[in-house]
Amino acid sequence: MAHKVPLDIVSGFLGAGKTTLLLKLLKERTTNEKLFILENEYGKAGIDGTLLSVSNAKIEEIYSGCICCSLKGEFTNVLQQAISEIKPERILIEPTGIGKLSEVLQIVKQPCFHDVISLDHVITVVDVHHAHSFLVNFGEFYKDQIAYAQTIVCSKTQDVSPQEIEEVVKMIRRYNASARITTTPWNQLSIQQILAKDPLYENQIASEPASNIRKRFSSGAKQPQALNHVKRHSGAETFQNVSWKGSRVFSVSILKKMLDHISTGQYGQIVRAKGLVAGEKSWFHFEYVNGRWEYKSAKPHTIGQAVFIGQNLLSEQLLKTLEGHNAESG
C-alpha cells in the first residue's frame, strides 16, 4: 500500500498563536521533509502566508471564508490536488481562528483521504490572556477547538501568574480530559518538546472515524454538558471581516492611534486585526488581539494589506481611516 502523508492541524481561536507556532516549527524542524502548508484566512488578505513564505515549503492560501464551512469543497480540492501534484511528505493545516476543529477533522477523514492521509498532530493553541473572555463570548467555536485537540499548547504564558495559568488549565480540562497540555513559555521549549506525544494522554481523535466525531456532538456521550448545546451555524454568521489593500504610508503615531482606537471600540467590536503596511522609514507588521496590540518593522512588500475581524464592524469608518480620509487619521 502507498505511504500515507502525515497531516498536522494547528487550530486555535483568533490570534492564539497558530502562525507563531508554525514559524517555530519551520525554523526548528530537523528533517528535510517536503512540506505543504495550507493557510486559511477568513479575510481577503493573505498575511500569514506572506509571513511564512520565508521557509522552503509550498504554501497555499484559501481566503475569504472558512475551510470548515463555506470553503469545504475548495479545501477538499486543494488538498487532493496538492497530494497528487506536489507529493508532499507532510501537510500542515492552519484553519481560521473561527473554524471548528471538529469540522476540519471531518473533512480530512473523508473516504477520499483514507488511503492517502494519516492524521498525526491535532493541536489547539490557547491564548491564556483571553481564555475566559473568549470562552464566555465565543464558546461555540472555542469549546469545539479545545474538545477535539490531542495536544493543547498554551501561548503567551510568560507574563501571566501561575495561578492564572492553573485556572486556564482547569477550564481546558472541563472540555478535554485527555489532551496533553503544555504551559511552558515557548522560548524555553523546542518544537519537538512541544509536539511530543505522551502515551499518558490517550486522546484517540486521530484514529476515530469521522462518523464518531459527529456522534460526539449529537449524543454528547463523551463530552461535557456544555458541548451538547453547540449550534451548527458557522463562524461567518457570527463574525464579520474588513479587508484592506493599499499603498498608504503610515507614521508610527498614526498607526498607534489607529490601534488605540480599535481597542476603544471606535470601529465596532474588533477581536482580531493584523496587517503589513508601509511606514515612513520601514514597513510595519502589526498584530491586534482583543485589546492587546504590538507592531514591529517588517521587510517591504509590494502592497500594504490588513484584515480586521469582529462584530458590529463600522467598515466604512475603518476603511476611511486606513486610507487617511478621516480627520482623526492624519
Ligand SMILES: Nc1nc2c(ncn2[C@@H]2O[C@H](COP(=O)(O)OP(=O)(O)OP(=O)(O)O)[C@@H](O)[C@H]2O)c(=O)[nH]1
Ligand atoms: N508573548 C507572546 N506572544 C505571542 C505568543 N504566541 C503568539 N504571540 C503573539 O500573538 C499575536 C498573534 O499571533 P499569531 O501567531 O499571528 O496568531 P494566529 O493564531 O495565527 O492568529 P489568526 O491569524 O487570528 O489565526 C502575535 O502578535 C504574536 O507575536 C507567545 O507565546 N508569547
